[in-house]
Amino acid sequence: MKRLTGAQIVFESLLREGAEVIFGYPGGAVINLYDELINYPQIKHVLVRHEQAALHAADGYARATGKTGVCLVTSGPGATNVVTGVVTAFMDSIPVVVLTGQVATHQIGNDAFQEADILGITRTCTKHNYLVKDAAEVAKAIREGFHIASTGRPGPVVIDLPKDVLSGQAPFEYSEKVQIRGYSPVTSGHPGQIKLAIREILKAKKPVIYAGGGVIHSGAQQELIALAESARIPVTVTLLGLGGFPGDHPLFLGMLGMHGTYAANKAVTQCDLLIAIGSRFDDRATGNVQTFAPSARVIHVDIDPSSISKNVTVNVPIVGDAKNVLARIVKLLKEQGDVWKAARKPWLDEVNRYSSEHPLFYEPSRDVIKPQYVIQQIHRLTGGNAIIATEVGQHQMWTAQFYPFTQPRTILSSGGLGTMGYGLPAAIGAQIAFPDRTVFDIAGEGSFQMNVQELATVVQYRLPIKVALLNNHSLGMVRQWQELFFNERYSGVSLEVQPDFVKLAEAYGVAGLRADHPHEVVPCLEKALSTKGPVVVDFIVDPMENVYPMVPPGHDIDRMILGKPDRKAKRVVPLTFPS
Amino acid sequence: MKNTISILVENKPGVLARIAAMFSARNYNIDSLSVAETIDPTVSRITCTAVGDNLEIEQVMKQLRKLIDVIRVVNFTTANGDFITREMALIKVSARERNRAEIMRTADIFRAKIVDASRESLTLEVTGDEGKIDAMLELLTPFGIVEIARTGQVALSRGGRSLIDRHTGAGKPPVRKRSTHSRV
Numbered sequence: 001m002k003r004l005t006g007a008q009i010v011f012e013s014l015l016r017e018g019a020e021v022i023f024g025y026p027g028g029a030v031i032n033l034y035d036e037l038i039n040y041p042q043i044k045h046v047l048v049r050h051e052q053a054a055l056h057a058a059d060g061y062a063r064a065t066g067k068t069g070v071c072l073v074t075s076g077p078g079a080t081n082v083v084t085g086v087v088t089a090f091m092d093s094i095p096v097v098v099l100t101g102q103v104a105t106h107q108i109g110n111d112a113f114q115e116a117d118i119l120g121i122t123r124t125c126t127k128h129n130y131l132v133k134d135a136a137e138v139a140k141a142i143r144e145g146f147h148i149a150s151t152g153r154p155g156p157v158v159i160d161l162p163k164d165v166l167s168g169q170a171p172f173e174y175s176e177k178v179q180i181r182g183y184s185p186v187t188s189g190h191p192g193q194i195k196l197a198i199r200e201i202l203k204a205k206k207p208v209i210y211a212g213g214g215v216i217h218s219g220a221q222q223e224l225i226a227l228a229e230s231a232r233i234p235v236t237v238t239l240l241g242l243g244g245f246p247g248d249h250p251l252f253l254g255m256l257g258m259h260g261t262y263a264a265n266k267a268v269t270q271c272d273l274l275i276a277i278g279s280r281f282d283d284r285a286t287g288n289v290q291t292f293a294p295s296a297r298v299i300h301v302d303i304d305p306s307s308i309s310k311n312v313t314v315n316v317p318i319v320g321d322a323k324n325v326l327a328r329i330v331k332l333l334k335e336q337g338d339v340w341k342a343a344r345k346p347w348l349d350e351v352n353r354y355s356s357e358h359p360l361f362y363e364p365s366r367d368v369i370k371p372q373y374v375i376q377q378i379h380r381l382t383g384g385n386a387i388i389a390t391e392v393g394q395h396q397m398w399t400a401q402f403y404p405f406t407q408p409r410t411i412l413s414s415g416g417l418g419t420m421g422y423g424l425p426a427a428i429g430a431q432i433a434f435p436d437r438t439v440f441d442i443a444g445e446g447s448f449q450m451n452v453q454e455l456a457t458v459v460q461y462r463l464p465i466k467v468a469l470l471n472n473h474s475l476g477m478v479r480q481w482q483e484l485f486f487n488e489r490y491s492g493v494s495l496e497v498q499p500d501f502v503k504l505a506e507a508y509g510v511a512g513l514r515a516d517h518p519h520e521v522v523p524c525l526e527k528a529l530s531t532k533g534p535v536v537v538d539f540i541v542d543p544m545e546n547v548y549p550m551v552p553p554g555h556d557i558d559r560m561i562l563g564k565p566d567r568k569a570k571r572v573v574p575l576t577f578p579s
Numbered sequence: 580m581k582n583t584i585s586i587l588v589e590n591k592p593g594v595l596a597r598i599a600a601m602f603s604a605r606n607y608n609i610d611s612l613s614v615a616e617t618i619d620p621t622v623s624r625i626t627c628t629a630v631g632d633n634l635e636i637e638q639v640m641k642q643l644r645k646l647i648d649v650i651r652v653v654n655f656t657t658a659n660g661d662f663i664t665r666e667m668a669l670i671k672v673s674a675r676e677r678n679r680a681e682i683m684r685t686a687d688i689f690r691a692k693i694v695d696a697s698r699e700s701l702t703l704e705v706t707g708d709e710g711k712i713d714a715m716l717e718l719l720t721p722f723g724i725v726e727i728a729r730t731g732q733v734a735l736s737r738g739g740r741s742l743i744d745r746h747t748g749a750g751k752p753p754v755r756k757r758s759t760h761s762r763v
Binding site: 123124148180181182183309310 | 588589593596597600601604634637638641642644645646647648649650
């Protein structure tokens with residue numbers, strides 16, 4: 001058998017896994033890999049400017065495509081810099097394989113130069129991790145790593161590769177089959193449980209579907225639509241579930257939770273059957289978990305058994321892949337015929353009343369740019385066909401509220417971990433995967449500055465990413481909390497001192513635009529969209545704008561602050577809701 | 580309630596750390612732990628005891644099963660069927676002339692062995708379930724216990740089958756008739 005070096009085996013294995021792109025940053029411990037990389041022109045390497053961005057880019061690539069993202073960094077600081085990205089991917093169940101360099105095996109544990117125990121550091125924030133101690137083990141680790149990352153509940157896998165393993169030699173054999181006796185995710189739901197679910201759905205008078213990221217991961221949008229339409233069930237989604245159900249569908253209630261719509265939160269509170277699909281009852285979705293869906297029976301479909309009955313007691317647990325399980329449920333429901341048309345009317349009327357009572361709104365202005373307006377215009381001008389990355393904060397919530405996502409994998413946002421600085425590198429990952437699509441990073445100036453150095457990557461790879469900076473000169477979400485819950489005692493939230501973002505963009509070779517006034521919003525966006533290359537648009541927005549509705553943390557989700565009490569909206573801008 | 584959980588894992592470096600890390604990251608507590616290779620050298624058995632309500636322990640079980648290196652998990656306490664638990668303790672008791680005989684009688688009662696003796700002390704080795712060892716410690720306390728070393732619990736189900744045989748049932752041992760096996 002042909003003997004290859006560990007580094008060659010890495011690339012041969014990556015090729016067999018179908019990896020086309022690596023997001024990485026070199027260093028001493030991985031220099032053999034970078035040397036070998038030259039011999040593998042089939043694999044595109046994207047050199048980022050900070051390792052954290054390499055992981056977010058691989059994550060964004062994975063979210064946008066559904067494929068497994070690959071990231072390559074060196075030992076020590078290279079590896080520790082990706083930890084935030086690893087946890088981000090872990091919390092949101094994103095398949096990424098992270099190749100980290102490591103000092104030579106005989107140096108491990110000696111506090112060698114650029115040594116870090118990345119295995120220990122990432123033990124509880126990876127789906128699995130490997131320290132490969134022999135070149136002969138490299139192929140197996142990569143084969144298993146891709147399998148584990150991409151199957152079941154997806155997640156990050158770290159593979160730590162010591163320098164001598166990369167330079168050492170071993171016979172190369174790539175096995176198609178993976179056999180891990182402790183790992184066999186259940187994908188098809190238990191038929192008995194599915195029957196119980198059907199019984200619950202037939203019995204329910206006020207059902208609601210609460211769908212999460214699992215719908216996106218399993219590609220179950222069509223099945224979800226079929227379920228909602230066939231049994232006439234209104235649908236709310238989590239932040240990660242956006243795009244899993246069309247945002248313009250008459251049965252769509254909007255997002256639920258802390259910044260969810262009145263209709264969604266009210267419907268969940270009033271429902272008698274909650275059908276949770278690929279969602280994990282996160283505290284930002286449930287608010288006070290004791291009063292969450294208080295009178296509902298609960299069906300929970302999830303591929304991860306440990307998500308079921310973790311926070312909320314479930315009556316009908318179904319462990320399985322959302323797409324499989326929903327397809328089965330829909331098939332069985334269709335055998336019942338359309339028995340719901342009349343029966344559902346009172347419930348759908350009730351839900352529609354919630355929607356019209358308190359639709360999402362903001363107070364438009366002629367003097368100052370409202371961030372929500374910018375988001376609505378981005379949606380309008382792109383025809384809703386863009387891929388939208390967000391950072392974390394107010395702009396993220398406004399995007400979730402005011403941009404009706406209709407397609408899965410069109411929103412890239414750090415939900416579970418809430419990682420500021422995620423958006424720009426994630427947009428890079430998405431734009432690398434889809435060079436011809438419009439990719440936006442809707443950002444706040446706080447988050448944007450956490451990975452602003454990636455503008456250099458954007459320029460290097462000629463990525464036409466558009467950054468819409470909703471600049472309110474503060475860390476808006478924290479400021480909002482301080483305003484609402486800490487008697488307007490503002491502490492550590494002012495970003496008055498900031499660079500001139502137009503000049504900053506230009507310094508990187510990116511076109512910079514600024515809009516100070518509402519009438520400049522559309523022309524600026526049009527200019528950005530007609531520009532071939534990357535653009536940063538600095539929108540100077542209303543600094544005191546808040547995200548509403550808001551459920552104070554830990555409160556019942558149907559008890560929302562709907563808006564500033566002293567500023568009664570004269571003209572509301574309702575979104576499309578079930579009519 | 581105290582639960583005795585038996586975990587079969589890959590016998591690889593770092594596996595114990597994974598289990599311990601999961602417990603601490605999820606805010607669960609391990610009360611006792613014992614680890615050793617099984618007759619299959621690629622498999623180790625970890626027996627641990629953990630206190631928690633049913634919901635909490637159910638989560639512990641699920642989180643354990645989620646670990647890639649975990650092959651099988653059984654909670655003996657909630658599973659159907661009987662199980663045996665044993666611990667071992669080495670107990671060093673201060674033993675002067677006047678109470679030596681009584682300590683030896685106590686050792687006899689508990690079928691403990693005297694494994695070391697000096698002018699001032701006797702060291703006893705005792706095996707049994709937790710209750711037996713606790714009881715013996717209580718009786719020895721008045722003499723003055725110098726120090727003890729106590730193992731974690733080990734446990735096995737009663738009956739003819741092994742944990743690794745049970746490929747189905749997701750960690751639930753089959754319901755067995757209440758046993759005809761002798762109980763020691």
